[in-house]
Amino acid sequence: MIVRPSLTRSIPFWILLVASLAVTVAGAAIVATTLPAMIAGLDDQTATGGLVYGGQSWITIGSGLLAAGLVGLFVLLALAAARSFLPVVKPTADAIEADDAETGDDTVLVRTDEVVPARDEVPAAR
Template sequence: MTARPRLVRSIPFWILLAGSLASIAVGAWLVVDKLTIMNTTLLDGTATGVEVYGGQSLITVGAALIGAGLVGLVATLFLGVLKSFVPAAPVEVVEPIDWTAEEPAAVEPAEPVVAEPVAAEPVVEAEPVVDEAAPATR
């Protein structure tokens, strides 16, 4: 058993992988959907400015989402490769407890330890400071 959890049990790893796949899927859907709409409306002659110019910008957004998802997938694969190169920490082997052995008797100190009494210093009350330059208030 290793001291560190495996990469498969790492929640941030799975969030990165799922987020990357979701980003690729949404980006691909945007690109394919808007390209299909643009092609059909341009070929029919019924294209409007919203479908043509808005479709171009949404295709650009979809391409950016695909790119971000691919970067996330590469990062996920890179983390997997790096994790395989990191050696696992050695596990300390502990001997099993012998429950049949009797407990040793409690060891009492040879001489009782007594602390020396400490004398406390007397408390001196300070007199209030009066500022004579300040005007008196009533």
């Protein structure tokens, strides 16, 4: 088996997190700034065509960005939940030494056959 690094040490994990948060915040900011201006202009009956029709377009774009960012965050949450179900693999000393002899680098993936459950399992009383 190959030992995988933890999810928090994965660069794609952090890229997904940062990108999802950035897109969510950008979409929320567009909606939060455009909607009150459009509502105020319509209530005061001073709204121009550009404010009304342009505002609708900007709110549609902002809500699409907001939804895409939230989907990214849900994917991130599902990925973290799925990763928690994978077993933790404990490398053996023989596997580490064999891997060091092959590559000369101890930061590469380690092969082992010993699998340790992710959680401490308590046997059920019978």
